[in-house]
Amino acid sequence: MLLSDKTIVLGVTGGIAAYKALELTSRLKKAGADVKVIMTRSAAEFVTPLSFQTLSQNRVAINMFEEPKAWEVRHISLAKAADVIAVVPATANFIAKAANGIADDMLTTTVLASKAPLLIAPAMNTNMFENQITQENIERLKSRGASFVMPDVGRLACGAIGKGKLADIELIFDSIAYLALKSEADLSDKKIVVSAGATAEPLDPVRFLTNRSTGKMGFAIARAAWLRGADVTLIAGRHTCPELNFVKTVNVTTAPEMYSAALDAAKDADIIIMAAAVADYRPAEVKKSKIKKSAGAEEIRLVRNPDILAELGKKYAGSKTIIGFAMETENLLENAAEKCAKKHADFIVANNLRTEGAGFGTDTNVVSIIKKDGTVTDYPKMDKSALADIILTEAVS
Ligand code: C5P
16 A cells, blocks of 8 residues: 555644545555654544544544643654655644744643654635745745645635635545655656646547547556656646646647657657557547538548657657557457567556456556567556556556
């Protein structure tokens, strides 16, 4: 599991978004982390410590002066144990105290006493957030190495619409994971280009030809590479995945657009992973206005799209690691091996559309990796995120 040997100290301060930290606790636990929650007294007015205790399976710390259960100074032991301290949600009050070295409760004392990376996800009323003093405090903490996941614009508890809504929990989770894994990042000297999703080839202003790709595999690779410290460029066609805010993303629609974005990004890349489902053909002509029903049935003439992977293979085989995907309905291994040779790829990740748990839209995949030297490795059904790590490890081995 992603965070199995990590301890995350989760600070919860007193805002209405405190209940969202429950979801974060359970997300961190599911990833294998040991979660130790510290609540401020006002946070405990919003959500009961028992909820956090139940989800984290650890005693929740609030009071600096409670009877010690073991012979330890709690704020010091938490400060030492933390791989990351995440404060979610963080109030303006907490940010002000942390920025000024004030340590007047369990959370601020632990933060001051710890050398662990600090991640802060503010949530508050827009005026409080935009107040010059809060902004200065944020800048001060940033200049001392704290990371922030900034709030979104949305409808706030006070009724106002503005900036101050706690960022998406999945985004906060990823930022915590990134910091927790930073010391063991093995791809920090690698530049990786990943393509994902489907291309869409327009026929007229309203219609286009596309395919069933959702982008899940490519997005999982881009995320895993980022978590392992790589400099990632994601070239995304049509997809249904949440944006990876922290990854450089170039959004494209057509195969020719994907072609130029990929060739451009590939120039200084070490590893190229083409997971997108690129249309092989596009309409020869894109009509300026909507094709009318009254025009009657018409044949659509198609022209070939560039083969991005083949082009990159021709240019960079031997100097960069090149990985392609193959999705077939029959003769999977033979076709994938042929593709690997024809496109000058180092390896092809082949998935059979007819296998249960593989292919478009699923969270899992069942693949074989076919290398240019002819070796074939079959993998069991697994999460696309686990497979992403295998592909990356193969790419650097
Ligand atoms: O030849 P086929 O389309 O089956 O090959 C699939 C692999 O080639 C995938 O890695 C896909 O991203 C890539 N590809 C491409 N440009 C195309 C067609 C496929 O890069 N026009």
